[in-house]
Structures are given as structure tokens and as C-alpha cells.
Amino acid sequence: MSYFADKQTLVADIFSRYPDSPQGRRSALMPLLREVQDAEGFVSGSRMDEIAALCGTTATEVRSVMSFYSTYHTLPTGKYHLQVCSTVMCSLAGSDELWDHLVSELDVQPGEVSPDGRFSVQKVECLGSCGTAPLIQINDDGYYEKVTPGKCASILKALRADLQPLPDNPVPVTVNAEGRQVLASGEAVGASVTGLNQLPPFHGGEA
Numbered sequence: 001m002s003y004f005a006d007k008q009t010l011v012a013d014i015f016s017r018y019p020d021s022p023q024g025r026r027s028a029l030m031p032l033l034r035e036v037q038d039a040e041g042f043v044s045g046s047r048m049d050e051i052a053a054l055c056g057t058t059a060t061e062v063r064s065v066m067s068f069y070s071t072y073h074t075l076p077t078g079k080y081h082l083q084v085c086s087t088v089m090c091s092l093a094g095s096d097e098l099w100d101h102l103v104s105e106l107d108v109q110p111g112e113v114s115p116d117g118r119f120s121v122q123k124v125e126c127l128g129s130c131g132t133a134p135l136i137q138i139n140d141d142g143y144y145e146k147v148t149p150g151k152c153a154s155i156l157k158a159l160r161a162d163l164q165p166l167p168d169n170p171v172p173v174t175v176n177a178e179g180r181q182v183l184a185s186g187e188a189v190g191a192s193v194t195g196l197n198q199l200p201p202f203h204g205g206e207a
Contacts, residue, residue, distance in 0.1 A: 003036055003047055004054065010035070011054065022056055029055050029065055033072055042073040070124040071140070078113045078120035080159050085135040086123040093133035098147055099123065105156060118159065129169070142167025 004011050014031050018024035032051045036043050048062045066072040070083070084099050103109060106119045113120045127135050132145035136155070144155060145168040158165045180188045
């Protein structure tokens with residue numbers, strides 16, 4: 001069944017944030033992906049086809065965009081999706097050992113979900129908090145910083161009881177329905193799409 005068939009108002013709202021052009025329609029690809037993933041936990045092949053048709057592109061391009069961002073998933077994830085930063089600074093601080101502990105303790109590998117549906121794991125690229133390595137992000141929530149074996153054990157114990165502990169640091173920037181960035185403090189920054197001005201036409205060769 002089509003995901004967006006009964007969500008035409010939502011689709012129209014997403015497309016209204018971008019120019020009314022083929023390039024503008026393709027720009028809506030990422031929020032459409034996010035809408036599906038937030039609702040279903042991942043983006044299946046059939047959903048990629050549907051989004052490609054809406055944006056006037058191909059499923060191959062949709063998958064290519066998804067592959068660039070570790071935030072998009074092509075396979076189901078657990079209730080708690082644990083993402084371990086795997087770049088050099090985190091690795092030097094112990095993220096490799098942290099990763100080995102997680103996959104051993106949870107008995108789950110990338111692309112798998114634990115039998116109880118609670119856990120999945122993933123190595124991700126830099127989360128931008130090198131000074132607090134090693135680092136874990138759970139779902140799209142904030143950062144759990146300087147995760148020692150003892151701290152990791154405490155986090156897993158809480159998650160097994162469905163009592164997710166508060167992150168050490170919230171995700172610093174989110175995007176609201178108007179397309180504006182919002183800081184962790186709640187302050188909206190930047191401009192909305194309605195505040196943008198069209199650039200004058202460019203005439204090449206003029207002095």
C-alpha cells in the first residue's frame with residue numbers, strides 16, 4: 001500500500017518549501033525519506049520507488065542519497081538503535097572496544113535486530129564531539145559521552161527496562177516544520193523559506 005496516498009496535504013506542504021521546478025521537487029527527497037523512516041523505522045525498496053516517483057527521479061538516486069547519510073536505514077532497526085562513532089578520535093579513545101562490547105553483550109550485528117526487538121547497532125561517521133569520545137547516539141536523540149564499560153553497562157541496563165537515560169548532551173540543532181534550524185535552547189535561527197528572495201537573472205559575460 002502506498003504510504004503517501006492519504007497524505008496529500010503533508011506532501012504538498014513539503015513541496016511548498018522548495019522552488020516549483022524539477023530541481024526543487026528533487027530537493028524534497030530528504031524530508032520525504034525522514035517522514036517514512038520516522039513512521040516505519042526504515043525505508044524499504046517500495047518506499048524508495050514511491051518517493052522517487054513523487055520527486056521525479058529514480059529509486060537508484062534515492063538509494064544513493066540514503067547511502068551517504070548514516071541516519072537513513074534500509075533495514076528495520078530496534079526500538080533502541082545504538083550508533084557508535086567510529087572515526088579516528090573516537091577509535092583512539094576506545095570506541096573499537098566499546099563496539100566489541102556492545103555486539104557481544106547484545107549478540108547482534110549490523111543489519112540485525114535483537115530477538116526481543118529492542119536493540120540494533122551501527123557504526124557511524126563523525127558525530128562532531130571528538131572531545132567527549134567515545135560516543136554513542138541512541139536513535140535520533142542526544143549524545144552519550146565518554147562511554148566507559150561501566151557507563152555502557154548502566155545504559156544497557158536502563159534500556160532493557162525501557163527507561164532510557166537522559167543524554168549527556170542533546171542534539172544541538174534540529175529543523176522545525178517551517179524548515180528553520182532550532183537550537184537545543186529552543187531558539188529558531190536562520191530564515192524560513194518564505195523569507196528568501198529570488199536572485200536576479202545572471203547574464204554571463206557582462207562586466
